[in-house]
Amino acid sequence: xxxxxxxxxxxxxxxxxxxxxxxxxxxxxxxxxxxxxxxxxxxxxxxxxxxxxxxxxxxxxxxxxxxxxxxxxxxxxxxxxxxxxxxxxxxxxxxxxxxxxxxxxxxxxxxxxxxxxxxxxxxxxxxxxxxxxxxxxxxxxxxxxxxxxxxxxxxxxxxxxxxxxxxxxxxxxxxxxxxxxxxxxxxxxxxxxxxxxxxxxxxxxxxxxxxxxxxxxxxxxxxxxxxxxxxxxxxxxxxxxxxxxxxxxxxxxxxxxxxxxxxxxxxxxxxxxxxxxxxxxxxxxxxxxxxxxxxxxxxxxxxxxxxxxxxxxxxxxxxxxxxxxxxxxxxxxxxxxxxxxxxxxxxxxxxxxxxxxxxxxxxxxxxxxxxxxxxxxxxxxxxxxxxxxxxxxxxxxxxxxxxxxxxxxxxxxxxxxxxxxxxxxxxxxxxxxxxxxxxxxxxxxxxxxxxxxxxxxxxxxxxxxxxxxxxxxxxxxxxxxxxxxxxxxxxxxxxxxxxxxxxxxxxxxxxxxxxxxxxxxxxxxxxxxxxxxxxxxxxxxxxxxxxxxxxxxxxxxxxxxxxxxxxxxxxxxxxxxxxxxxxxxxxxxxxxxxxxxxxxxxxxxxxxxxxxxxxxxxxxxxxxxxxxxxxxxxxxxxxxxxxxxxxxxxxxxxxxxxxxxxxxxxxxxxxxxxxxxxxxxxxxxxxxxxxxxxxxxxxxxxxxxxxxxxxxxxxxxxxxxxxxxxxxxxxxxxxxxxxxxxxxxxxxx
Numbered sequence: 001x002x003x004x005x006x007x008x009x010x011x012x013x014x015x016x017x018x019x020x021x022x023x024x025x026x027x028x029x030x031x032x033x034x035x036x037x038x039x040x041x042x043x044x045x046x047x048x049x050x051x052x053x054x055x056x057x058x059x060x061x062x063x064x065x066x067x068x069x070x071x072x073x074x075x076x077x078x079x080x081x082x083x084x085x086x087x088x089x090x091x092x093x094x095x096x097x098x099x100x101x102x103x104x105x106x107x108x109x110x111x112x113x114x115x116x117x118x119x120x121x122x123x124x125x126x127x128x129x130x131x132x133x134x135x136x137x138x139x140x141x142x143x144x145x146x147x148x149x150x151x152x153x154x155x156x157x158x159x160x161x162x163x164x165x166x167x168x169x170x171x172x173x174x175x176x177x178x179x180x181x182x183x184x185x186x187x188x189x190x191x192x193x194x195x196x197x198x199x200x201x202x203x204x205x206x207x208x209x210x211x212x213x214x215x216x217x218x219x220x221x222x223x224x225x226x227x228x229x230x231x232x233x234x235x236x237x238x239x240x241x242x243x244x245x246x247x248x249x250x251x252x253x254x255x256x257x258x259x260x261x262x263x264x265x266x267x268x269x270x271x272x273x274x275x276x277x278x279x280x281x282x283x284x285x286x287x288x289x290x291x292x293x294x295x296x297x298x299x300x301x302x303x304x305x306x307x308x309x310x311x312x313x314x315x316x317x318x319x320x321x322x323x324x325x326x327x328x329x330x331x332x333x334x335x336x337x338x339x340x341x342x343x344x345x346x347x348x349x350x351x352x353x354x355x356x357x358x359x360x361x362x363x364x365x366x367x368x369x370x371x372x373x374x375x376x377x378x379x380x381x382x383x384x385x386x387x388x389x390x391x392x393x394x395x396x397x398x399x400x401x402x403x404x405x406x407x408x409x410x411x412x413x414x415x416x417x418x419x420x421x422x423x424x425x426x427x428x429x430x431x432x433x434x435x436x437x438x439x440x441x442x443x444x445x446x447x448x449x450x451x452x453x454x455x456x457x458x459x460x461x462x463x464x465x466x467x468x469x470x471x472x473x474x475x476x477x478x479x480x481x482x483x484x485x486x487x488x489x490x491x492x493x494x495x496x497x498x499x500x501x502x503x504x505x506x507x508x509x510x511x512x513x514x515x516x517x518x519x520x521x522x523x524x525x526x527x528x529x530x531x532x533x534x535x536x537x538x539x540x541x542x543x544x545x546x547x548x549x550x551x552x553x554x555x556x557x558x559x560x561x562x563x564x565x566x567x568x569x570x571x572x573x574x575x576x577x578x579x580x581x582x583x584x585x586x587x588x589x590x591x592x593x594x595x596x597x598x599x600x601x602x603x604x605x606x607x608x609x610x611x612x613x614x615x616x617x618x619x620x621x622x623x624x625x626x627x628x629x630x631x632x633x634x635x636x637x638x639x640x641x642x643x644x645x646x647x648x649x650x651x652x653x654x655x656x657x658x659x660x661x662x663x664x665x666x667x668x669x670x671x672x673x674x675x676x677x678x679x680x681x682x683x684x685x686x687x688x689x690x691x692x693x694x695x696x697x698x699x700x701x702x703x704x705x706x707x708x709x710x711x712x713x714x715x716x717x718x719x720x721x722x723x724x725x726x727x728x729x730x731x732x733x734x735x736x737x738x739x740x741x742x743x744x745x746x747x748x749x
Contacts, residue, residue: 557619
């Protein structure tokens with residue numbers, strides 16, 4: 001691998017571009033910061049812009065929401081301070097903290113939730129949130145624009161396409177008020193973007209440092225046409241990202257359609273025509289990646305690499321390797337990297353990524369193209385669409401430019417077990433959140449307990465969907481997506497917002513605490529019925545006491561033989577049953593927009609946050625502790641090694657999880673040392689994928705190192721940890737989270 005470096009002065013600037021590294025930083029609230037100072041002559045500060053937005057939106061009261069939001073975006077772009085800096089190839093936008101939110105999205109969201117709750121005549125969504133039972137809400141913050149349109153047309157071409165479509169509709173006499181508002185909002189926003197680029201271009205002409213001429217030429221191209229070279233391409237992606245994510249209030253969950261595949265044609269053409277040298281092109285990639293590292297989002301900014309061409313050949317190319325080399329050389333942990341993998345993926349590329357992982361880069365996840373293909377085709381995608389799918393967010397897959405999520409709902413699979421023991425009542429709040437399934441002490445057999453669990457879970461799902469139906473019909477009123485929708489050909493042709501059925505609107509159903517639920521069910525079976533070590537009444541008493549005074553029983557619960565993740569046939573069979581039971585609620589069912597419900601075996605931070613609201617459970621877990629996450633075992637329970645873990649995880653059909661399921665694997669460093677160790681790691685990955693795995697990421701740790709890192713954080717400033725669908729620095733985790741990783745590391749073999 002060729003070692004790549006950025007000059008120290010440039011790297012110092014980049015690391016302080018968005019927030020000052022010498023000051024405290026909260027990655028959950030990453031946009032609430034500024035880095036270096038901007039030239040005050042270029043625009044207003046944030047407080048002045050907020051005052052202007054308040055006055056502007058007040059004056060527009062009664063106007064359609066797409067227009068109000070478009071005018072707010074326009075105001076920010078016309079008035080924010082800007083920068084062209086000698087230490088960077090990428091432009092600076094000062095006001096990147098979603099200033100419009102208070103006056104538009106947040107206000108409209110709150111009003112929508114209130115209206116939906118009144119119409120549904122239910123507060124279940126609130127009760128479920130308070131008790132850690134389920135999170136039910138609208139998704140108005142995740143997009144992947146049509147990069148093909150942006151790259152082929154540029155910002156000016158996107159605007160021209162919208163103008164042409166509008167004119168065609170007018171000629172046919174078919175323009176509704178909604179279509180008129182959509183068109184006007186697109187025109188306002190894209191004209192504002194072009195003026196914003198004009199301002200940057202004019203400001204760049206006042207600079208005479210080494211990078212200035214390249215930046216000026218790039219901005220001139222982006223103002224007038226589609227990107228012409230690699231720097232144009234990356235600058236356009238970056239500008240769209242910053243405007244969408246930081247002004248428009250929509251995250252951009254993929255940078256390009258495979259960053260390597262997106263860059264490659266420009267890269268080759270630039271070298272062939274002598275536009276840039278290989279060293280210059282490498283610089284552009286490095287400075288581009290550094291933007292997202294410096295932004296420091298807790299969740300990570302996703303990019304994906306590799307994939308398969310229609311002829312079966314791999315999309316891995318020179319740029320694929322370059323991205324990994326630069327990323328590794330710079331010691332980055334953000335953006336997070338997703339690698340689409342299949343039998344055609346070159347082994348040397350996979351080994352390079354695995355070597356990075358075992359050396360401490362935990363920000364890489366592998367996503368099976370075969371499983372994604374099955375999942376997407378089950379939901380109506382053609383083979384070609386599914387093969388060319390987008391990897392977005394943490395490791396979810398979707399088809400290009402024809403699908404958007406409108407809700408994001410996470411169900412706690414463990415909570416119904418607690419509700420069975422409490423006859424449907426939440427321990428902490430006293431809320432009757434579930435069904436009254438009876439006194440658990442009266443249950444005659446395990447079958448009765450299991451049916452009560454399924455009844456509680458079914459009730460939660462159905463009540464949630466009832467509330468959701470009333471929320472989702474207003475999604476387009478919460479956060480009009482004109483910037484994004486203008487990139488989508490179908491939306492432009494019909495002049496319809498993507499969230500208003502301009503394309504397929506899907507509802508995302510996530511499950512959390514999956515393995516914990518299996519382990520808890522198995523503990524009831526094993527302790528009460530198989531070994532008869534206790535009764536349901538005694539077990540309930542132990543749970544109410546949070547296991548205090550029942551320590552011996554808790555040890556037996558923790559050491560039950562039937563656990564998910566150890567290759568136990570009974571536990572794995574119940575895992576498959578819960579997986580099928582959950583997914584069966586959504587198969588063939590349409591949401592209120594006529595789109596699909598899609599199931600995802602993914603927890604995000606629910607394993608922590610819902611765990612904090614879930615009382616003690618029969619698997620030995622105490623009050624308010626973490627649940628399991630993703631398709632992974634309960635922390636510390638995968639005691640039979642990685643082979644058994646893979647066998648459990650792939651004992652269920654993960655393609656039924658429509659948009660993704662990830663296994664968190666932990667290995668001891670000694671097992672992956674040297675050439676033989678790298679082959680072991682490759683074999684684990686290959687076995688998982690061959691058995692129908694969906695996604696997998698790795699932490700390579702030993703407990704002694706983690707304990708030392710906890711005691712001496714100054715020695716481990718660059719230690720990375722893969723959390724769920726993202727990775728963080730060890731030193732940015734709270735002690736309780738660190739302890740869970742230490743516990744799991746103590747049990748790996």
